[in-house]
Structure formats: C-alpha cells, structure tokens
Amino acid sequence: MQPxxxxxxxxxxxxxxxxxxxxAAAFILFALDLATSSKTIRALExxxxxxxxxxxxxxxxxxxxxxxxxxxxxGSSAREAGTGSTTVPGARPxxxxxxxxxxxxxxxxxxxxxxxxxxxxxxxxxVALMVIAAALHAFAVIARAVAASRVPWGNMYEFCTTGAMxxxxxxxxxxxxxDIRFLGTFVAGLVVIMMAAAxxxxxxxxxxxxxxxxSPWIIIHVSIAVLASALFTLTFAMSILQLLQHxxxxxxxxxxxxxxxxxxxxxxxxxLENWSYRINAVGFVMWTFTLIxxxxxxxxxxxxxxGWDTKEVWTFVIWVVYAGYLHARATRGWTGDRAxxxxxxxxxxxxxxFTIVNTYxxxxxxxxxxxx
Amino acid sequence: MSQQDNVRxxxxxxxxxxxxxxxxxxxPEVQLPALGVTGTLRxxxxxLTSMRTALMLLLLLAVAAVPGSLFPQRPAGPEIVNxxxxxxxxxxxxxxxxxxxxxxxxxxxxxxxxxxxxxLIGCVAPRAVKHAKVLRSAxxxxxxxxxxxxxxxxxxxxxxGPSPAAAVDQAAAYLRRRGYRVEVRQEPGGxxxxxxxxxxxxxxxxxxxHLSLIGVLAFMAVGGLLSYSGQKxxxxxxxxxxxxxxxYDAFTPGGAFSEDSLVxxxxxxxxxxxxxxRESETHYGQPLDFTAVMEVQDGTGGEPQERILKVNHPxxxxxxxxxxVGNGYAPEVTVRDGNGDxxxxxxxxxxxxxxxxxxxxxxxxxxxxPDQLGFVGFFLPTSYTGEDGVAVSIDPExxxxxxxxxxxxxxxxxxxxxxxxxxxxxxxxxxxxxxRDLDTGGxxxxxxxxxxxxxxxxxxxxDGVKPYVGLDILYDPGKWGVGVFAVLALIALVVSxxxxxxxxxxxxxxxxxxxxxxxxxxxxxxxxxxxxxxxLALRRKFEQLWPVTxxxxxxPSSSSTASTPTASSTxxxxxxxxxxxxxxxxxxxxxxxxxxxx
Ligand code: HEM
Numbered sequence: 001m002q003p004x005x006x007x008x009x010x011x012x013x014x015x016x017x018x019x020x021x022x023x024a025a026a027f028i029l030f031a032l033d034l035a036t037s038s039k040t041i042r043a044l045e046x047x048x049x050x051x052x053x054x055x056x057x058x059x060x061x062x063x064x065x066x067x068x069x070x071x072x073x074x075g076s077s078a079r080e081a082g083t084g085s086t087t088v089p090g091a092r093p094x095x096x097x098x099x100x101x102x103x104x105x106x107x108x109x110x111x112x113x114x115x116x117x118x119x120x121x122x123x124x125x126x127v128a129l130m131v132i133a134a135a136l137h138a139f140a141v142i143a144r145a146v147a148a149s150r151v152p153w154g155n156m157y158e159f160c161t162t163g164a165m166x167x168x169x170x171x172x173x174x175x176x177x178x179d180i181r182f183l184g185t186f187v188a189g190l191v192v193i194m195m196a197a198a199x200x201x202x203x204x205x206x207x208x209x210x211x212x213x214x215s216p217w218i219i220i221h222v223s224i225a226v227l228a229s230a231l232f233t234l235t236f237a238m239s240i241l242q243l244l245q246h247x248x249x250x251x252x253x254x255x256x257x258x259x260x261x262x263x264x265x266x267x268x269x270x271x272l273e274n275w276s277y278r279i280n281a282v283g284f285v286m287w288t289f290t291l292i293x294x295x296x297x298x299x300x301x302x303x304x305x306x307g308w309d310t311k312e313v314w315t316f317v318i319w320v321v322y323a324g325y326l327h328a329r330a331t332r333g334w335t336g337d338r339a340x341x342x343x344x345x346x347x348x349x350x351x352x353x354f355t356i357v358n359t360y361x362x363x364x365x366x367x368x369x370x371x372x
Numbered sequence: 373m374s375q376q377d378n379v380r381x382x383x384x385x386x387x388x389x390x391x392x393x394x395x396x397x398x399x400p401e402v403q404l405p406a407l408g409v410t411g412t413l414r415x416x417x418x419x420l421t422s423m424r425t426a427l428m429l430l431l432l433l434a435v436a437a438v439p440g441s442l443f444p445q446r447p448a449g450p451e452i453v454n455x456x457x458x459x460x461x462x463x464x465x466x467x468x469x470x471x472x473x474x475x476x477x478x479x480x481x482x483x484x485x486x487x488x489x490x491x492l493i494g495c496v497a498p499r500a501v502k503h504a505k506v507l508r509s510a511x512x513x514x515x516x517x518x519x520x521x522x523x524x525x526x527x528x529x530x531x532x533g534p535s536p537a538a539a540v541d542q543a544a545a546y547l548r549r550r551g552y553r554v555e556v557r558q559e560p561g562g563x564x565x566x567x568x569x570x571x572x573x574x575x576x577x578x579x580x581x582h583l584s585l586i587g588v589l590a591f592m593a594v595g596g597l598l599s600y601s602g603q604k605x606x607x608x609x610x611x612x613x614x615x616x617x618x619x620y621d622a623f624t625p626g627g628a629f630s631e632d633s634l635v636x637x638x639x640x641x642x643x644x645x646x647x648x649x650r651e652s653e654t655h656y657g658q659p660l661d662f663t664a665v666m667e668v669q670d671g672t673g674g675e676p677q678e679r680i681l682k683v684n685h686p687x688x689x690x691x692x693x694x695x696x697v698g699n700g701y702a703p704e705v706t707v708r709d710g711n712g713d714x715x716x717x718x719x720x721x722x723x724x725x726x727x728x729x730x731x732x733x734x735x736x737x738x739x740x741x742p743d744q745l746g747f748v749g750f751f752l753p754t755s756y757t758g759e760d761g762v763a764v765s766i767d768p769e770x771x772x773x774x775x776x777x778x779x780x781x782x783x784x785x786x787x788x789x790x791x792x793x794x795x796x797x798x799x800x801x802x803x804x805x806x807x808r809d810l811d812t813g814g815x816x817x818x819x820x821x822x823x824x825x826x827x828x829x830x831x832x833x834x835d836g837v838k839p840y841v842g843l844d845i846l847y848d849p850g851k852w853g854v855g856v857f858a859v860l861a862l863i864a865l866v867v868s869x870x871x872x873x874x875x876x877x878x879x880x881x882x883x884x885x886x887x888x889x890x891x892x893x894x895x896x897x898x899x900x901x902x903x904x905x906x907x908l909a910l911r912r913k914f915e916q917l918w919p920v921t922x923x924x925x926x927x928p929s930s931s932s933t934a935s936t937p938t939a940s941s942t943x944x945x946x947x948x949x950x951x952x953x954x955x956x957x958x959x960x961x962x963x964x965x966x967x968x969x970x
Binding site for chain 1: 423424426427430431433434437438440441445447448475476592601649651652653654655658659660661662682683684686693695697844846848851854855858859861862865866869870898899901
C-alpha cells in the first residue's frame, strides 16, 4: 500500500477551507445581485407603467406588455392559458415577445438562454468567484486523492466535499450553455452548507480505506451516486424556485403584484419544471445505476445483493420517491406544484440518508465484528 | 386562439388518442350503484390500473419502507429485536403486533407492493398489446388543421418549385432518412400529405422497463424459495467445515430449500493475516487488509488445495459462495475441574466489541465435576491497565494478550436441553467465585499463566491465542435473474426516457397563386423538449430542397405567428437567420430532383 502523503493532504485541507470562503463570497455577491436587480426591475416597471398609460390600444390584453412587465412569469405560460385543468408535460412555454418592438427588454428567457439584455455585473463577478472557488476546490479534492492514492470518497467528509465540488462544477457547466445565474444564490449557498458540514460537521483526517471499501465498485458506485446527488441538488433548488414562482404567477394573474421581486429574474414555473424534469430524469437513471451497482457490490462483499440494511432502505426510498416524481409528471393533477414537492421530498430523503442515516443508524458497516 | 391554446389543444388531442395514459377523469360517485357487479369490478380495475393509483402506491411504498430502518429487523439480527423487546416491553409488543420488526415480509408491506405490481401488469399489458398493433400500422393520418399543432410552419414555394405531390414525396424521403416511418396519402381536396412517426422504441422501452421490474421481483421470489444462508466460524488450525447442515453454526433456509442443494465441499482455516495501519497518527491501528489462507476441497474427492479468501473476494463452490465477513481472536484455555481432570481444553471464540478487538468471552464447562464451571469476561489483545486499575485493550494486535474473567460454579442450565446462546452465560443457578468486586478478585491471566479457582473448584490456564474468521456461506440461484432484469430495466429506462417519440405531418397544396404551399406540423408524444429544434431542422432542409418565397413580414398581432416557423415569435430572429434567406442557391431544384424517391 502506498504511504500517505501528509504534506499534500495538509494542502488539501487548507485549499478546501479557502474554497469554502470563496464560495461564501460568491454566495454573498449572488444575493447582492438579486437585491440590486430588484431595484432595476422596479425602475423598469415604473417606466413600463408610464408607457402603458400612454398607449391607446387595449393594453391590458396585450400579452407582449404584460409578459414584458412581469418577466417570464407573466400570466400567459402554456399552463395558465388553457381552459382545462391539466398541465401538458413537455409543452414548451412560449417565449416572451421581446422582438415585437414594444420597447424595453425582457429579463429572462424561457429556455434560459443568454439574452444580454440586462447587465448584471455583480452576478458576473459572483460567477467568476465560483469558477475560482471550483478550481481551488478541485485542487483540494484531487490533492486528497493523490495523497491517499485512492478515490477521494471513502468517508463522509470526502463524499461531501466531492459532492459539493460536483454541484458547483455541474452548475458552472450548465452556466456555459444556459443563463442560470438566477440559481447562483441557491447553488452557492448549498455548496457553502455542504462544505461547512464537511469541514465542521465531520472532519476526517486522511487515511487508507478499510478492507470492505477496497473494491473497484467504490469507484463505480459512489462516483455515480455523488453525481446523481449533485444533479438532484440543482433540481432541488429549481423546485423551490418553481414553487415561489408559481405563487407569484398566481398573484400576477389575480392582478395583485407582490412577492419576491427578484423572482422576475427567474424563468416561469413551467420552464423551471420542465428543466428540473429533464435533469431529474438523468439523475434518476444515475440513481437507478447506483442502486444496481450497490447491489452488485453488496453481493460481492457480503454475499447478498439486498438485505434491507438502513442504507439500502433509504437508497430504495429515494429511488421510489423519484419514480413517483416521474409518474407524477404523467399524471393529471400531479404536475406543477405537486411534482415540485416530490422533487423536494426526494432531495430531503437524500440529505437525510447522508446525514442522519450515516451517523445515527446502525448499519452493516463495521468490519471487525462477528457475523451477527 | 392564442398560441398557448394551440399547444394545449394539440396536447389534449394527443391525450385523447392515447388511452394508455389511463388517467381518465374520475367517474362521479353516484354512478356506482348502477354499475352492477361486473361494472363495479371493471370500475375497480380501471381505478387500480390508473396512473393516479400507481403514483399513490409508489408513494405509499416509499413511506412503508421507512420503518424498517427505524426499528431493528428480525432477518438482520433477531437478538437485537429480542433486546429491544426486553427494553421496551409495552411498546415493543405493539410494534411486533404490527410486524414492525419484520417490515419487509409484513402483510401490509407485501400488500402494497403486490397491489403495485398488479396495477403495473394491468397498466402495461394493454399498453404492450396496443403498441404491438401500432408497430404494425402506418403512421397516423394528417390532421386537418396542422396549425393547431405545437410546432408548425408553412413554406411558400416559388412557381418554379415542384408540384405539391412531388414536394410531399421529397419530404417523405427526407423524413424516412431521418428515421421516421412514413406514409404518403392523397388529400381529399387535392394535393398530398405525408404522416411520419419515429421513436416507437420509446414505448417499447417503457414497457420493457416495467416488465423487467416484474422480472426482478419474480427472481427475488425464486431466490427466497431456493436460497439458503449459513454462518460458520473457523479457528486457525482447528477442525474445518464440511457443507452439511450439522456443520453450520447458524443456518437459514429458503421456503423450498432441500438438502440436496448443499453442494459438497469442505474447508478449514490454515492461517489468517491482518494488516493494520501503523503510519497514520489519526487512524493508527485501523485495519487495512485481512487475508485468510484456506485449505479447501471442492467436491467429495480430490486433493485439498490452498486458496486465498479476502474481503470482497469470496470463494466459489458451484453456485455457493463463501464470504469473509468477520474475524477475531479465540484464546485457548484449559480448565481443570475440582477433581483435577481436564474438563475443557481448546480455543474459545471471543466476540469482538470494538476496533481494538476487545473480545467478550463466555466459557461454559458442563463436564466439570463436582460442580459445573462457567467464566465470563474479556480478552484484551493488548492489555493496558490505567490509573483507575481497569484493564483495557489499546491495540488490535497481540502485543500483550490478557484474559480478565469472572468465574462461577453451579448449574449451567444446559442439562434441561433448552437451547442456549453460546455467548451468554445464564447465571441464575450459579454462584460467583471470582469477581473484581469480591475478595477473591477477578481472574487475570497472561499467556502461559494458570489460576487456581477458590474453594478448590478447579483451575484455568491461558495457553495461547488463535485467530478465527467468521464466514457467510450463501447460495441464491435467483440472483442472476435479478441481475439480468435489473440491467435490462436500466437500459430500457434510458431508452424510455431519452428516445424522443414524435410525429411529423407535411401537406402539400396548391396555393391561391398556383404555386405550391407546404405546411407542416410536429407533435411530441411524451416528453420532448427538442421539438423546436426538429422544426428548425426540417425547415432548413425544406428551404434547401425547394426554392422558397420569402415569408411575409410578421404582423404585430398573433394572427401572423402561424406563418413563422415556430408557433411563437421570439425565435423569429433565429428563424430569419436560419430560414429567412430564401431562394439563395439556384441549384436547389436540381438537388430536389436528385433527392426524389423512385
Ligand atoms: C413498481 C412500480 C413502478 C415503478 C418503479 C415505475 C417506474 C417508472 C419510471 C421510472 C418511469 C419513467 C420512465 C419511463 O417513462 O419509462 C415510469 C413511467 C411510466 N409508468 Fe411506471 N413504474 C411503476 C409502476 C407503474 C404502474 C403500476 C403503472 C400503471 C398504472 C405505470 C405506468 C407508467 C406509465 C404510463 C409511464 C409513462 C409515463 C410517461 O408517459 O411519461 N407504472 N414508471
């Protein structure tokens, strides 16, 4: 067995802390961006209101203006437009009509494409900080792996720091294609929480793996599990926004304004729902894989592929909840808010599985003892 | 009608042609009595196989699985359950009544998943039959109003362009190349249209996925019937194990187990090596490697062979596998009785309590005369006595092995034939001889030492220490089926989630000015977020195939949106970039002719 490089491990710990601090800074800036953008939006809104007063046509019926006003959250997404009661899964929300020449600019795009209409310098700095933090973070994770000559997911500390890294990397990757800066506060916030949980909650000095974990399956099983969890983290944030946005849309339809102003930087609830569905579908496939790989590993290690060990129970529960989520999307009356709740519940189960089950529930993971 | 309405209506039509979705509106309650027996049954069946029921059952299954992680489960460890029952007599009894210590074989858990699977069959079987028919039939007819589809576009051809029928033929050929199944039909009002559909395999994936889940469950049931699992502890250099029922320390057969399925083999532990971390400061003494050298004999005859057994690397004998799941120390002791005769000699398996291998020892000596003798206490691999005078183990390896025992004499209670746990000494009818708190003190022995028991009851000597391994011996013929179906389910899941099933219709007609007008519409079946991209791809192709007239300027109102490639307006920037440069290349007609299907 390769000896452990303690010096490198020390750097890893240090960089982990620095990365956490930079993430925290990014979080603050993202939050600041939302706050300042709220101001800009209000100003824009006043302008538009004035414009509307001047307009002689039937402005209240002009979808252009209305959508324009409330950003993507306007009362005319596909869901609300119909007379029936159902949502249509997969129906593409209509884009807002920026090019119809009504003046002004739209705030968000339903496909979360970059529009370049609103300058958000603070958010851009926040993104830059995220990139720096992710680089530091990646160094820390890789250094830990190199120092121990093994994959860096042998205990909760490593699982959590690697998971946080994947959350931010996946987020940044998405960011190159899609304008999901609106998620930044949530993603950076969650990453900071994960880093704090890892470094304060369960700091674990570097060490070799115990014999039970010395298997190629750890690479296959755990890496996909962490990746799936990272995707579910993103959809968790999106589902919460979806619920908030949905409420705001309902208010906007009822004619009252209000709610959180920054939600105007967020695409419509339907758009959020469709996107979290797409990501959840990928996450679900990965989780299914995790489940199967875990069963194969259990078979190789303990001789039985499934024994309803606490960890297995919760992996199963999570799988079933997300299967329920996928079903909900094809069931009348279960799309929208309810699906979002299922996605949130599924993620809560993941968090529970990771924190409480790992620490408080007795499981099959001690290897010096007698058989039963 | 607004654009959004287009989307909605189109989707609703889709839903109507899609009875397999099973989410019919609830029938009013009042109708129930009028349904009659068969009617009621059919109603119940419809309800059971509805998506909503499936969803409810799924969520219920998730909730029902949770208690199994909150309460100790009998299959995992009956002793822990008994302990729990002892500690919580009232609550425990109630929990037991509701089978909360056997959640996964409980009536209610079984009821949920059996209902779920009945619902699944009721849901998927008709879908499979229907889809089998769909697979053999032509793509659907062209709807009258393509503009009501979620993605829609019109291409106005130059007078020099092909006739409606020729254009449709070309479109059909292109769609076929794109993987669509196509059917060209004559339109009642003149002209022609093509109906095209692709992604049939999506539905196949969905059906195979659900059926595979049944396969997984079926083979789990097979395993439950035919499998067995047993445990055996082997001490280094001691008597081995032969695969017969009497050899096991513990044995759990499946429901339909027969002794014939015990394949013949035997094995013993030649030596056992442990490696602990000696470099890390924080994890000093953490186990790094366990290696058991086994002497095995596969089958009845043949020479014994040496084989290595490690964690994660089981030994296989036919379908039976042997796993290294635990290890510990077995101190060797000799006990002489009050008459001076050897009443017990040999290794005693210690139950490991912690990571430094502090081991609980129970020695029962029923053969001792005149009184039976019993010992309980600890074996400490590296004993260290702190300032409080209590000895503890501080290392998992044998640096200072020591026995710390209390002794008893009297009746061990073994003669009544009641089964007893070998690891528990029933002290009810025993009198204490040695204890730290008695004047006699406890028995403390290092290797090679002996101790004379008080009152001339005998003596005990500590002769040495041997390692032992705990083995699980398992046979489950169902696991291959479970594995195959699980992997099949995964593959089918990917197909069903990521293959896009969509329909395209293209209609060619003669426009008011005599030139050809091509109208087309797209419809997704199931989730499809890239329908717009498909629309744009088609449009690009059409403009390449045919000489196209520039579209009219989009007007200010929604009435004009139908003529933009997508049913909404933002993307007209994209559209004009990609599609808005009509009649650019003169070689289009030529290429169109080349592309013409024969
Ligand atoms: C053991 C329980 C079940 C599990 C774990 C499960 C899981 C899933 C999953 C993961 C999907 C999404 C992937 C796909 O589209 O193929 C799905 C889809 C689907 N399931 Fe199930 N399912 C179960 C039972 C059922 C039952 C009982 C029904 C019928 C009542 C059903 C009907 C459907 C339908 C219709 C879809 C397609 C939804 C769509 O069109 O998007 N499933 N199921």
